[in-house]
Amino acid sequence: MVDMGMIAGAVGTLKTALDIAGTVKEMNDLAVIRNKVIEMQNLIMSAQGTAVTAQSQMLEMVHEIAELKAKLAEAEEWKAIADRYQLRDYGNNTLAYELKEGVDGEPHHRICPVCFEQRRKSILQFRYKTHSSQDKFRCIPCGADFEFGVYHAPQYRKPERNWIR
Numbered sequence: 001m002v003d004m005g006m007i008a009g010a011v012g013t014l015k016t017a018l019d020i021a022g023t024v025k026e027m028n029d030l031a032v033i034r035n036k037v038i039e040m041q042n043l044i045m046s047a048q049g050t051a052v053t054a055q056s057q058m059l060e061m062v063h064e065i066a067e068l069k070a071k072l073a074e075a076e077e078w079k080a081i082a083d084r085y086q087l088r089d090y091g092n093n094t095l096a097y098e099l100k101e102g103v104d105g106e107p108h109h110r111i112c113p114v115c116f117e118q119r120r121k122s123i124l125q126f127r128y129k130t131h132s133s134q135d136k137f138r139c140i141p142c143g144a145d146f147e148f149g150v151y152h153a154p155q156y157r158k159p160e161r162n163w164i165r
Contacts, residue, residue: 017043112139
């Protein structure tokens with residue numbers, strides 16, 4: 001943050017230098033004039049140093065503002081994406097984000113909850129149907145597997161006693 005006291009001090013220093021310049025105009029003694037000129041030059045150099053410091057601080061603030069604007073834009077962009085999804089419980093401890101109803105522009109799909117919490121949109125990819133009639137999906141970036149659908153225990157028939165003839 002630019003120190004306003006520093007700027008006020010620089011302005012005061014320049015005012016003092018102008019006062020000295022006005023005094024020099026009325027003097028006739030060359031040695032006194034030289035001393036006043038040196039004093040005035042020192043005051044001007046001090047004011048310039050203060051101005052350079054203030055300018056450096058302002059430049060740092062401009063960079064900080066640019067970084068904050070970029071972070072804000074990124075957060076707003078993610079919020080727009082996240083608002084299109086809702087977390088859904090598919091049973092059997094399976095949770096995933098899915099596209100809300102009525103959202104246009106994309107086909108229905110599911111998003112990995114692990115990646116979603118890390119602000120990544122990773123669409124789950126279908127792999128196969130399990131022996132228990134569930135759909136197996138995988139998140140490619142993080143490798144998490146998901147099984148959607150009601151679990152149906154496979155029906156096995158016990159072989160009849162004389163099944164070989």
